[in-house]
């Protein structure tokens with residue numbers, strides 16, 4: 475049987491101000507690698523969720539130990555191949571819109587790069603060398619010619635040189651980490667002075683969380699720390715970054731995707747009706763409650 479471990483509010487460094495938001499809703503034996511596969515139809519299992527009354531952080535505690543979570547991710551499958559183009563387009567648009575932030579485009583790294591679909595967008599956007607880190611062996615197996623540039627495993631073990639990247643991106647991954655602050659500090663170290671980190675995470679104060687409450691897919695056993703604009707900015711600053719911009723992400727996906735992810739009743743009936751109308755592939759842009767952030771390693775810093 476698993477022994478669970480406690481986590482602590484990242485912003486405050488203590489659980490002195492926390493209150494239970496939701497109770498854990500599963501038995502440990504219910505967990506398997508399938509539940510840890512990105513963008514699967516969610517079972518809505520979540521740990522006990524705590525909310526810090528002081529800083530508004532929401533996080534899972536207690537959780538499975540890191541080693542057990544690592545095994546579940548390693549065995550997970552990439553099962554969202556159909557939406558890859560849409561996801562990549564949703565994320566790269568902000569790089570183009572904020573082109574002035576990216577004066578140097580020699581080396582970019584993506585943490586949690588899956589099969590490298592966003593790395594290809596970065597290449598198109600002019601980044602000369604792209605690298606990725608991804609724990610899922612199934613996802614890396616689908617990366618084609620990028621395979622040699624992807625480290626299969628966890629970021630902590632990847633061993634990149636300090637001050638060596640112009641840009642580091644990490645999408646829908648920060649909230650899966652047991653130690654996001656440590657990872658942010660590591661990213662800080664790897665960026666060149668003046669380099670930019672680009673994250674996208676679920677917004678715990680977003681529309682989806684407001685509408686669906688505990689049924690929202692953001693309350694999920696995969697998510698350890700959930701962020702809002704304030705807490706995401708504050709932990710970035712704790713790691714030494716300057717916050718350049720925090721913004722809402724617009725995702726444009728086929729209707730079939732939105733239906734699959736939405737926690738709605740009679741889903742198969744609704745999906746059937748939409749299919750009958752020939753609208754399953756229709757692309758719809760929604761602000762589902764994701765935050766993007768651009769943060770910068772100061773150009774001159776004392777280390």
Ligand SMILES: [Zn+2]
Nearest residue numbers: 483486526529
């Ligand atoms: Zn706090």
